[in-house]
Amino acid sequence: MFNRAIPSKITAYFKFSDNSLMTNKTDNLYAATIDQQSFSFDGQVAEVFPDMIQRSVPGYDQILKNTAKFAARFVTANSHCYDLGCSLGASSLAMSAGIKADQVKIIGVDNSQAMLARCQHHIEAFKHSTEIELQCGDILDFPIENASMVVLNFTLQFIDQAERAELLDKIYKGMNPGAVLLLSEKICFEDAADNALMIDLHHQFKRENGYSELEISQKRSLLENVLVPDTLEQHTARLAKVGFSRSRCWFQQYNFVSIFAIK
Numbered sequence: 001m002f003n004r005a006i007p008s009k010i011t012a013y014f015k016f017s018d019n020s021l022m023t024n025k026t027d028n029l030y031a032a033t034i035d036q037q038s039f040s041f042d043g044q045v046a047e048v049f050p051d052m053i054q055r056s057v058p059g060y061d062q063i064l065k066n067t068a069k070f071a072a073r074f075v076t077a078n079s080h081c082y083d084l085g086c087s088l089g090a091s092s093l094a095m096s097a098g099i100k101a102d103q104v105k106i107i108g109v110d111n112s113q114a115m116l117a118r119c120q121h122h123i124e125a126f127k128h129s130t131e132i133e134l135q136c137g138d139i140l141d142f143p144i145e146n147a148s149m150v151v152l153n154f155t156l157q158f159i160d161q162a163e164r165a166e167l168l169d170k171i172y173k174g175m176n177p178g179a180v181l182l183l184s185e186k187i188c189f190e191d192a193a194d195n196a197l198m199i200d201l202h203h204q205f206k207r208e209n210g211y212s213e214l215e216i217s218q219k220r221s222l223l224e225n226v227l228v229p230d231t232l233e234q235h236t237a238r239l240a241k242v243g244f245s246r247s248r249c250w251f252q253q254y255n256f257v258s259i260f261a262i263k
């Protein structure tokens, strides 16, 4: 295995200068006026992704730290863990940091080649006692089997709303009894005033993290129709309908949540 320990702040692992793929480049993709039509997880985004997600998603660090804690409790020997929409592998490495069981394989899946190329370097650079295999593919088609833990951290929101139930049904069927699904998402609220307040608080969070009004508004326009949030109620109803015996929102900051669901 590899000999670089994961620092306590898991997302800090990108800060190495010995390999250009691992530098933590500042996200200033939208600092000047752009004529791009929509957002995609391309090479430019992959290059700045650690900085982008850290400065854009309230509670991202907390969710990663707790991903390790869920892994410690739920991952069983001789099983699989899935990181669906793995990006640069932060959730895979977090699971690996928590897993105590033997003979476990973590499978990270993403359909962005640019993300996976960088992810491979991150995975290779950090000590992990659990095997991590990366697969390029669409999570809608990817087989799930013998899973004791599945992580969908900020990925379901990019899947067509009409296909979300079918994806969760497939995940559920591939999970072992007692297994956990960790689902982290940006959400919206039925109540228009609550929704506006949460969006405003999120934008304040981004401003406090150094994003300008132009960056915030350009990113918002790019994500329109690409990142489509559900309400918390839609998520919990869908999880129950698919068959999960229980689910609970264990983390929330503004319009960002993380939910666990147990088979």
Ligand SMILES: C[S@@+](CC[C@H](N)C(=O)[O-])C[C@H]1O[C@@H](n2cnc3c(N)ncnc32)[C@H](O)[C@@H]1O
Residues within 6 Å of the ligand: 041, 053, 084, 085, 086, 087, 088, 089, 090, 091, 109, 110, 111, 112, 115, 137, 138, 139, 140, 152, 153, 154, 155, 158, 159
């Ligand atoms: C916001 S990022 C996820 C962040 C990551 N889970 C983490 O914790 O750092 C969403 C990822 O999902 C991937 N993605 C989106 N739709 C996908 C699909 N249908 N199949 C596979 N990957 C997908 C994107 O390429 C992107 O890397």
